[in-house]
Structures are given as structure tokens and as C-alpha cells.
Amino acid sequence: MDLVINRIIDQVGQVLLGKEHQVKLSIACLLARGHLLIEDLPGMGKTTLAHCLAATLGLDYDRVQFTSDLLPADILGVSIFDRNSSVFQFHPGPVFTQVLLADEINRSTPKTQSALLEAMEEGQVTIEGETRELPTPFFVIATQNPATQSGTFPLPESQLDRFLMRVSLGYPSESSEMALFKGVDSRAIIKTIKPVVSLPVLSRLQDAVNDVRATDQLLSYLQRLVSATRMGDKFIHGLSPRGALAWLRAAKAWALIHQRDYVVPDDIQAVMPAVVGHRIRSVERGNVMHDSAGQDSMFDYLLKTVDVLGATA
């Protein structure tokens, strides 16, 4: 089991050089049955990451490029009248896949965005009065350009909440970039990638996340962190209970990746920026924290105010 996780990380890491942390986060997100939002400038390797993950996990993969004229039906699918059999025939859209890469999700109109987000939440879509199950696992990797770029419709907070994690890849390090220059084209590598896990193994891994232990001592730390976001004057509003649960689930997945069957505070801290960053608003920015500088100071503040070894429950 542990070997499998290591092999996944290794394989994705070979393609996405020097981004081990982000790779681990995305795998943790997948194992926790959550959806991933990658926020970065174009050309940072978002698509490569999504593609590579799908290939490594042996999952169906589809990609939708969001544009401002994209309609819900373009994602979900349409029924078309079949002249031969004189019935409406449903043609499933790209959403009926296991890994969906929703590229530049903030370029489309809110109507289309919400069609996808509904599917993410429910695991099913309803088209023309008929509910259709989506395949399992269903994992959405959405990418978005920073909202400051022109021609975007920023996702509202309620929809950001549907994503378990938001990560940014960032520029590669010096050595990684050198390796990138010297290496083979990543697209060529992806084509050669063989799946390292089977579907049952993946689903067992996802189940194992639930079995990761979290003691009262740990939950107390998490709770104190969560209530620190709700108190004081640093935040406009704190973390919702759903957000707190997501945090715990992500930490459990992170612990699993690190071959532990129990969560330690380090896990909580490691996943914090990815899980919490898009869920709380700081007073200083007046908005969901978009730039990493503001986020970092916020997380520093949170971590410093809460004692890891605080009062036991």
C-alpha cells in the first residue's frame, strides 16, 4: 500500500520536476475524494500535472477548455433526436469521465461554472429531468488564472468551497528548470506513462483515509486553530464547519501519504495553506486571499497564536 503511494509520487514527480510538495498535495486531495483547484499563470504545468495524474492512476481523462461562450450543455451533454429510432439519444458530455481537467474555469460565465460545480458536489448530473450517475472516482482538476487577469469571472466563495484544496505551482527552481531544458518533452513522457494502480487499489486507498486516526489531542489543536479563525479581528469570517471537516480529511490523507495511520500536527500545518487559503477572508485584503504574500502572513499569524501543545481536551 505504502509502496503504491510512493510509486505514484515518484512517477508524477518525474514529469513535474521539483514540485514534490504540490504533487503530494494533489495526490492527497485525490485520496481524500476532494477536487483540486490549481491557480497559476499559464504555462506553469497545470495541464501537465492533471494529465500525468490521470495517466498514473489509470483513469479516464477528459479536458474542457472553458471560454466565455461555453454553455452548460457543452460540459454535461445533450439529447439529440435520432432519426432512425425516432427517439432522443443522450450524448454524454465531457463531464462523464474519471478525471476532468476544467481548464481556466474562471474564463466561463457563472452559469457554466455552476453546472460543473453541481456535478462536483453531487457526483451526478441531471439533464432534461433525468439523473445520471457520474463514474467513480470522479475527480475534477480545475485551473484558473489569477483573478487579476482581464476577461475572468472569479468564482464566488460558495463555489470555491467545493474544492478541497487550492494550490499554486509557482515557478520551478533553478535546478529543476535546467533539468527541464535538458529533458525530453513532458508530453512525450506522459504518453509513455503506465498506470501504477488499479481501480480497486485506488478505492482501497481512499477508504484507508477514513481509517487514519486523529486523537483528541490532535482534534483539540485543530479546533483551536479553527476557532482562532473565528475570533479576533484578523478575519472577516472564520472557517465553516464544512471547511474544518475538509481540513481534517486533507490532513488524514496527508498522513496516509506519509505512511502514518495517525494524524500529527505537522499534517494539519502542512495542508493548511492549500485547504484554508481559499476559505477564509482576511480583513487586510478585504477579499479571499489571492496573493501568496498575504496568505503567508495570515498563516503565520494563525500558527503563532495557537499553541500546538495547548490545553488537552
Place this chain on the structure above:
Amino acid sequence: MQASLHDKKWIRHENLVWIMIAQALAIFPLLLQLPIWLWAVWLIAIVWRVQIHRGHLSFPSTLVKAIAAGVVVTGLLLSFSLQFNVHALIGMFFCAYVLKLIEFRTKRDGLLLVFLGFFAVASQFLFTQSMVAAFYGFITCLVLVAAWKALYLDRPEKTSVKLRSSFVLLLHATPLMILFFIVMPRVEPLWSLPALGGSAKTGFSDEMSPGDVGRLVKSSGTAFRVEFDGAEPESSAMYWRGLVLDYFDGRSWKVYPRGQKVQQLTASDSIGESSNSYYRYTVTMEPHDQHWLFSLVAPISVVVVGDEVRLDQRLFLTTKNPATKQVQYRAVSQLSDSHGPQSFLDEKTLAENLLIPESLNPKTQKQVSAWLDEALQPSQIILRALSLYQESFYYTLEPPLLGRHSIDDFLFTTQQGFCEHFASSFVFMMRAAGIPSRVVAGYLGGKKNPVQDYFIVNQSDAHAWAEVWLEGVGWQRVDPTAAVSPERVENGIADALSESDLQLVGSGAYGEFPWMKSLRQRVDAVGYVWNRWVVSYDRQSQKGVLEKIFGGAEPWRIAMIVVIASLALGLALFLYFYLINRKRPLPIAIRLIDKFIRKAENLGIKRSQGETVSSFARRVAVERPELAQSTLALAAMFDRIAYRGDVSDLDKLRNLIGDFPKMTNKYFLIKSSVNR
């Protein structure tokens, strides 16, 4: 780093405010009792200190301090006219305490001020020991502890938090306080407290003129409270005998002061327990500045702790010292209608109880001699006299004034009067008829407080009646008031008077609403319980309590039991926490990790509170590679204990942390200790 904390020995603004508030609370009750100019001393000290704080004045020089001390000492000497009583000493303490404020600059001064504050709280009880005072003292202690704590804080804390924590501290101290209250030896005060001036006490004086009892009835206030142990008499039979007035000068009745034979009091424990012919009761008497006590007929045993009780032939009960504060006494009375010698009255007593001024009240004397001419027996004369009152007499609180022949005026002209008029005229007639008799003043009746099963006797229950001596019977009580107004005796004063008179009784205490009455009864009951069990907990009751709890009151026994009990309690607490911790290893692990963190801090590696144990351990490992192995191992063990619930490594963790700094080599130890 440690040293910098101690550098902060100068006080901060917040401390100053706390100390000042605590001081104000502590000295306020004292100020009420001391000369008024001391308010000015206090205000000057405060203004002075605030000006120092704001930088407008500097701390006083020795000379200025000496002058200030000289001024207040002179002032005190003048105020107390060179007398060194307790008041003067408290005044001295007050000035020292208040003036200390102006030279208050270091933490040490602050501590001194706090401790003096506790002393001030204690000294307020020299003046009053009521429950309100105790509650006030508690509040003061609360603020004092908060001020004390504020001296040690180097970060701001909310006022509510401070007060709450000092409340918890006081709560922790309560068991010890109760223990000390119960077992500490009760010593008599080393000084005798002077009667506190200013508050005129209500009650009887040692003579009674017409109108005196009426005035007393009009005054509000409580005379005493009685709790019966066992049988209780009817309230109409509760004649609380106080003064025995046997000398009449034509206007007022007085107590013969001179040598009366003293009667032997019985020790209370020699009286049979089960006997029904006794009343046992405890009286808590309000201060009235006089020597006498009140009792039911006939007292055979009266015990006042710390005072001598004297009972003379007339059953006149007195103590050696006047009742300047609340007096509590236990008494046993024998139930009887009459008392004293039955067959023979000695010459002296006979003469005293027959004496009347010959020249006064001729009409009355004539009336009586008419009865004597009819050769009536003494008992018939009594009935004749009582029937006189039933004719056209009127019981009122506001009788008309009487002339020189007061009894003639009352009996034949005004015919309106209060109990003392009836008692006085009756005794005069009896004496004129040659029947030995005297006036007795005291209280009649008492209202039961339903909350705490005791009787409360108010000044408005004041009464006067007569005692006559009959051969073969002894001294017998005759209440002429009962002849004119039986309701007074049966139902108390409220039923006997007209509406308009009733307004006057007890300063209008009879016109209140039921809820007010119930509230007053409750408040009274609380105060009574406080006085009965806390204030009057004296050597005697302590002995009783100790004997009940420990089976004896000898010091060695108490000391031994207290020592054994504290050891047992300590052991029990130790076992309790030991067992609790065995069941819950997490607190132990956290304490061990705290120890590890402290040790690491001594090596110069400080953990921030947001740092997890393993990331801290990694940092230690990087900075001290020679410690890396053990540090990382112990962090992993801690994680397993705290976050996996796997406690099997707890002992290993303890050993690792116990050995932690020894892993380093000598060079590092020396270097780090030099650094410190």
C-alpha cells in the same frame, strides 16, 4: 532572559490603579470610624501619588516624609486627647498605610501595601462583625488578591479574568480558613475595646418614670433574640424579666443598688436533661450598654462566656461588664408561677418593698385605707384594685401628662395610661395596703421567625408589670395591664392599641406589606444565624464543637488530628492524581515534553508555540547534531503517544527526556552555562 523579568521591579500604571482601588476598599470601613480629617490625609496621599506618576511631583525626600509623619501623629494625639486606645492605634496604622502610597515605587512596596491591606480588612472587624462587614471584607480581599497578582503580571489581563482568578484563589483558601476558624485557640482580646461612641443604645435605663416604657415601645429595633432548646412557652407567658424596680420616689421607680444577697446559680449541666419543668434557651442580646440580662421566671442557670453573672435575691440578673456589644447567654429557667421565700420575708426586704412617700397621692392612700377598713384579705385587695382598672380605664400610648401626685392624677382624673402607669399605680396601692410589692420591667412576648425557629423580641414589646409577695405563695406576678387590656397580653401590642397609636409603635413597623414582612424575617434570620454561629463562636462553643468532632479539646489532640488529617488529605490527593495520570498518560507525556522544551531552551534553542514537537526536534537536531538521534526519537515517541494513543513508549520517553542534556559533551555544557 530570566534576569530581564526581575529587572521589572518598578511598578507600572496598572499596578498603581489596582493598589489604589484595593487600598480605598480596605480603608473605607476604618474611615467611617476615625476622625473626619483623615479623609483629607487619604485624598492628599492619592493626589500626591498621581502627580508623582504624571511627573508633576517627585518622590518625597526623607525630610518631607518625616514632616508628614510628624503632622499626622500630632493630629492623632490631639484628636484622641493623648489617649492611646484602640481607635488611636488604628488611626496610626491608617496614616502609615495611606502615606506609604506616596513612597510606593517598587514591586516590594506594592507587596507591602497589599499585605497591609489584608491587615486593614482584619482591623475593620474590631468595629463591626456583621455579615455585611464580612461580605465587604471578602470583596476587599478579592480585589487585594487581584492587585497582588497584578504586581507579577508582565502582560495585560482583563479585569474580569483577574477577579475571577482571585476568586478561585480565595475559594481554594476557604477550607483552610474554615479549619483555622474551628480549631485556632480563641484568645480573649489583649485590650478592652471601648464602647463605641456615637450610637446611643435603646433599652431600659435603671429608672422608670411615667412615659418611659411608652417611649421605648415607639422606638424601633430589636432587644434580643431567643432560641429555645426543647419546650417553648406560650408567647403570652413570655414575661422577660429585666429590671426589678423596688424604690419609689413619688415620680420614678428605681433599682435599690445597695447590697442584695446573692443567690447561687446552678451549673447548667447539673440540671436533669429530660425534665419538663425547665425552659432552656439561648438569648442573643443586642448591646444596650447596661449590666442586666433578661430571663424568664425563675432563672436557675445563666452562662455568659467571658463575663461573670450575678443573680441577687430579687432574681435581678446582672453581668460584671456592661453589654457594649452583642451578648449571648445560655439560660435555664424553672417553670413556676411564683418564686422566692414563701413563709417569711426578712426585715430589710419587707421594709424596702413597702416604702412609699407618705406625703404624696393622698387620694389613693385614702382609697386604700377604705379597703383596709373593710378588713379585706391581701388577695381580695388585689382583686379590688384590679377591678378598679376595669371600670373606665383606657390603654393608650399617648397618655395625658400627670401632675405632682401622679398616681392620684392617673387613678382618678386622666385614667389613660400605658403599662407603666398601671404597674406603678398598682404597686403603690399594694404598698399602701401593706402588701410587699415591686415593679418589674422587661419585655412581654416575642414574634417567632418562621425561617429559623427563633423568637425575636423587639423594643416595641417593652412592658412593665408588678410582683406582689403573698404569705404561703411567695413573689407572684400580677399584670394590671391584663385587667384593662387583655389583648396586650394575649396577642401582643398590635391588638391592644388603636389605629392611631399603632402608627407610633416601633417607628411604624406594624404598617408594612406582607412581602416586606417576609423579606424582613428572612434577612433577620440570616443575620441571626450569622451572629449565633459565627460571631459568637467563642471559647465555650469551640470547646463544644471540638469535643463533638474530635472527642476532646486538648491542644495536643487537635494538633495531632490536624496533622494526621492533612497528611491523609495530601496522600489522598497524591493518590488521586497519580491514579488519574496513570489512566491518562497524555498529561504526563505533555509534561515531559514541556521539560524537554525547557531543557532545550537552556541550550539556547527556543520553541515558538506554533511549532510542533517534531519540527522543533528537527531544529534541535540541526543545531546540535550530536543530539539528533535522541531528539528525533523522543519526538517520534511523543507523537505516537499523543496522536496515536499508543502509550507503550511512555517510560522510554521519560528516560530519554530525563537524560536529554547529558547526551551533549562537556564542552557544550560549559559553554552554555557560561552563556547564561
